[in-house]
Amino acid sequence: xxxxGNALIxxxxxxxxxxxxxxxxxxxxxxxxxxxxxxxxxxxxxQGILDENLIDLGRESQETLEAVAKTPCxxxxxxxxxxxxxxxxxxxxxxxxxxxxxxxYIGGNDSAETAHIxxxxxxxxxxxxxxxxxxxxxDNDLRVTDHCPGYGSAxxxxxxAIAGDSQDNRSLPGVKIDIIMGRHAGWLTAASLLARRYExxxxxxxxxxxxxxxxxxxxxxxxxxxxxxxxxxVAASEGIHGADGKSMLESKEVDSHGNVQLSGTGALGDLLxxxxxxxxxxxxxxxxxxxxxxxxxxxxxxxEVDAAEAREVGRTAVKIATAxxxxxxxxxxxxxGDGAEYSAGFDVTELANVAKExxxxxxxxxxxxxxxxxxxxDYVRPLVGEMPVAARLSDFPLGG
Amino acid sequence: xxxxGNALIxxxxxxxxxxxxxxxxxxxxxxxxxxxxxxxxxxxxxQGILDENLIDLGRESQETLEAVAKTPCxxxxxxxxxxxxxxxxxxxxxxxxxxxxxxxYIGGNDSAETAHIxxxxxxxxxxxxxxxxxxxxxDNDLRVTDHCPGYGSAxxxxxxAIAGDSQDNRSLPGVKIDIIMGRHAGWLTAASLLARRYExxxxxxxxxxxxxxxxxxxxxxxxxxxxxxxxxxVAASEGIHGADGKSMLESKEVDSHGNVQLSGTGALGDLLxxxxxxxxxxxxxxxxxxxxxxxxxxxxxxxEVDAAEAREVGRTAVKIATAxxxxxxxxxxxxxGDGAEYSAGFDVTELANVAKExxxxxxxxxxxxxxxxxxxxDYVRPLVGEMPVAARLSDFPLGG
Numbered sequence: 001x002x003x004x005g006n007a008l009i010x011x012x013x014x015x016x017x018x019x020x021x022x023x024x025x026x027x028x029x030x031x032x033x034x035x036x037x038x039x040x041x042x043x044x045x046x047q048g049i050l051d052e053n054l055i056d057l058g059r060e061s062q063e064t065l066e067a068v069a070k071t072p073c074x075x076x077x078x079x080x081x082x083x084x085x086x087x088x089x090x091x092x093x094x095x096x097x098x099x100x101x102x103x104x105y106i107g108g109n110d111s112a113e114t115a116h117i118x119x120x121x122x123x124x125x126x127x128x129x130x131x132x133x134x135x136x137x138x139d140n141d142l143r144v145t146d147h148c149p150g151y152g153s154a155x156x157x158x159x160x161a162i163a164g165d166s167q168d169n170r171s172l173p174g175v176k177i178d179i180i181m182g183r184h185a186g187w188l189t190a191a192s193l194l195a196r197r198y199e200x201x202x203x204x205x206x207x208x209x210x211x212x213x214x215x216x217x218x219x220x221x222x223x224x225x226x227x228x229x230x231x232x233x234v235a236a237s238e239g240i241h242g243a244d245g246k247s248m249l250e251s252k253e254v255d256s257h258g259n260v261q262l263s264g265t266g267a268l269g270d271l272l273x274x275x276x277x278x279x280x281x282x283x284x285x286x287x288x289x290x291x292x293x294x295x296x297x298x299x300x301x302x303x304e305v306d307a308a309e310a311r312e313v314g315r316t317a318v319k320i321a322t323a324x325x326x327x328x329x330x331x332x333x334x335x336x337g338d339g340a341e342y343s344a345g346f347d348v349t350e351l352a353n354v355a356k357e358x359x360x361x362x363x364x365x366x367x368x369x370x371x372x373x374x375x376x377x378d379y380v381r382p383l384v385g386e387m388p389v390a391a392r393l394s395d396f397p398l399g400g
Numbered sequence: 401x402x403x404x405g406n407a408l409i410x411x412x413x414x415x416x417x418x419x420x421x422x423x424x425x426x427x428x429x430x431x432x433x434x435x436x437x438x439x440x441x442x443x444x445x446x447q448g449i450l451d452e453n454l455i456d457l458g459r460e461s462q463e464t465l466e467a468v469a470k471t472p473c474x475x476x477x478x479x480x481x482x483x484x485x486x487x488x489x490x491x492x493x494x495x496x497x498x499x500x501x502x503x504x505y506i507g508g509n510d511s512a513e514t515a516h517i518x519x520x521x522x523x524x525x526x527x528x529x530x531x532x533x534x535x536x537x538x539d540n541d542l543r544v545t546d547h548c549p550g551y552g553s554a555x556x557x558x559x560x561a562i563a564g565d566s567q568d569n570r571s572l573p574g575v576k577i578d579i580i581m582g583r584h585a586g587w588l589t590a591a592s593l594l595a596r597r598y599e600x601x602x603x604x605x606x607x608x609x610x611x612x613x614x615x616x617x618x619x620x621x622x623x624x625x626x627x628x629x630x631x632x633x634v635a636a637s638e639g640i641h642g643a644d645g646k647s648m649l650e651s652k653e654v655d656s657h658g659n660v661q662l663s664g665t666g667a668l669g670d671l672l673x674x675x676x677x678x679x680x681x682x683x684x685x686x687x688x689x690x691x692x693x694x695x696x697x698x699x700x701x702x703x704e705v706d707a708a709e710a711r712e713v714g715r716t717a718v719k720i721a722t723a724x725x726x727x728x729x730x731x732x733x734x735x736x737g738d739g740a741e742y743s744a745g746f747d748v749t750e751l752a753n754v755a756k757e758x759x760x761x762x763x764x765x766x767x768x769x770x771x772x773x774x775x776x777x778d779y780v781r782p783l784v785g786e787m788p789v790a791a792r793l794s795d796f797p798l799g800g
């Protein structure tokens with residue numbers, strides 16, 4: 001079914017380092033398409049539509065697009081906004097006014113939900129518009145898809161950071177606690193396992209939000225690693241929580257999707273460091289770093305595989321939308337092979353399958369309460385790709 | 401004056417990402433030398449000498465050495481220790497026992513001081529040993545040298561982090577505060593200026609410890625930037641302090657050199673974020689990240705120029721030591737040209753010139769109380785080298 005009209009693209013939620021690859025994939029495929037006339041961008045996502053703050057993406061040069069594709073964080077600028085029903089109606093009127101027949105929303109599960117609501121409204125009003133969610137999130141916690149564009153690059157950043165910090169910890173021993181993003185799921189924290197090359201390399205302890213965290217068990221774990229290795233590097237998710245499900249650190253700040261603020265503060269790391277000192281001795285050298293926004297926005301460190309897949313997810317969205325067999329949906333990635341045979345396929349699923357819900361790290365990838373299982377490496381390695389390697393001296397004895 | 405015997409190498413203080421380039425430069429030149437027989441390493445610096453925890457570096461393969469050179473953080477492992485007079489005497493006895501005639505200590509000004517004390521003791525005891533300090537520090541605050549090995553790479557990390565975070569801040573506006581290392585001097589924080597490409601790019605405010613910091617002025621600065629840009633990215637040194645010279649955040653933890661702990665905690669960033677909220681409104685989106693150890697240990701991000709110079713500083717130390725015209729000293733880097741003509745020379749200065757004292761960012765590189773002067777870019781660019789570039793869309797209006 002041919003549908004002619006304009007296309008509108010928006011970006012939503014937290015940035016990734018490859019989110020603009022998807023944007024550029026959408027633009028280049030939309031420009032090529034016979035069905036699509038104008039290719040527009042909404043500045044600051046759904047808010048930009050409400051404000052009619054739209055720009056013409058079709059006029060961008062290929063050179064600018066390629067440079068933007070390599071730049072982290074939403075080039076269209078982003079928003080954290082769950083539109084009300086009235087706002088969704090207003091959005092639809094703007095789409096109608098500009099004859100937008102294709103709307104692509106790059107974002108996480110909140111964005112899929114927004115697209116889902118818009119779609120129901122459009123159907124009710126009999127306005128023919130094709131609505132597609134283009135996935136992105138460093139958290140990797142979307143349903144259906146094998147992994148999310150943005151995750152591989154963030155995982156690479158975390159792995160290189162932990163690999164370096166493990167050398168730091170070996171060089172100047174003590175307890176070091178690194179707090180890693182991932183509100184609901186431990187995918188990004190689990191990627192720290194990529195840094196463990198030698199048996200005594202950090203991270204020595206990995207805490208995911210998929211397991212219950214207790215300060216008593218934590219202090220015991222650290223003490224055990226200290227007596228084993230003389231040092232201890234901890235990778236902990238910002239989402240770790242007690243048996244009651246409450247975060248170790250409850251913040252009063254809640255965004256309009258009901259998410260608690262865990263990032264952009266060093267408080268959780270500092271709290272854990274203070275607990276270790278209080279329990280294991282105030283003379284112990286204990287430090288905490290919260291990797292923070294660098295994980296999602298650091299310029300220049302990204303996974304090549306992730307960048308290519310993020311681009312392809314955008315292209316696929318336009319191809320499926322203009323083909324017209326499926327009028328709306330969320331693009332997902334299928335894993336077609338493993339290890340050296342790794343390859344990915346791209347397809348579409350129902351918006352409702354991706355909206356709202358998140359996906360945890362499954363049990364097979366988790367080892368006990370404080371580690372990640374080696375099986376996880378088979379999952380994550382192809383997504384991260386080539387990584388620099390940390391080497392050691394052989395420590396030959398004198399007079400050998 | 402020929403002096404035959406063994407060489408011993410140690411690493412001290414906080415890591416850099418190129419500190420092992422200097423180690424490998426020392427080893428490869430020492431192995432080549434006719435005067436030097438065994439090439440030994442002290443594990444954990446001066447502590448390793450006291451414990452006679454020595455290893456044979458001469459037996460390492462070239463392949464291992466090259467891999468180690470690219471690995472961040474002291475491969476010999478480090479120490480933060482100011483030896484007492486008794487310990488210095490014990491160190492000298494270990495050097496004598498192992499016929500060590502060349503001692504190279506890679507470190508900051510504390511290490512230069514240790515080498516200086518050891519030298520005075522050796523002279524008093526008429527033990528012929530050549531003692532050389534090989535500089536490293538991400539802080540760039542050593543005297544005499546134009547810049548320190550380790551600085552260019554840390555500056556590159558900071559510049560890429562801020563460039564990415566500036567996109568993040570533009571994408572999801574608000575106030576973002578980034579805390580950057582540099583206990584006494586603002587060199588590393590100043591490097592954040594490299595991220596400013598467009599007029600409204602962050603960092604919008606840069607605070608160095610060379611100027612007095614006040615929370616009142618800070619809140620006013622942030623408010624002004626918010627009304628100008630609708631957002632504000634702040635780069636602040638961990639060493640910012642009030643008119644009384646006291647750090648914004650006094651920690652009780654002091655190491656044996658009398659240094660206060662400022663790194664390894666997110667408390668300063670959180671304090672500044674809380675102040676902004678308290679003064680400018682609790683609904684304002686304010687976040688803080690403390691870049692922490694990633695600045696000194698991140699695997700895979702380094703400056704090529706810095707890596708090459710760190711290697712050459714090590715080689716130079718052995719050449720000067722074995723030539724014998726100068727029996728002890730600290731290696732320094734001279735800037736021989738600027739811009740595209742940049743090149744570096746390597747020479748030696750007295751240990752006493754480098755020991756203890758630090759070097760601030762000079763006035764010519766500072767703009768007012770909250771910014772860095774463009775002249776600083778000429779200084780820092782050649783040290784950082786090529787950097788990825790953050791690009792923007794053109795924001796063409798619709799119907800143009």
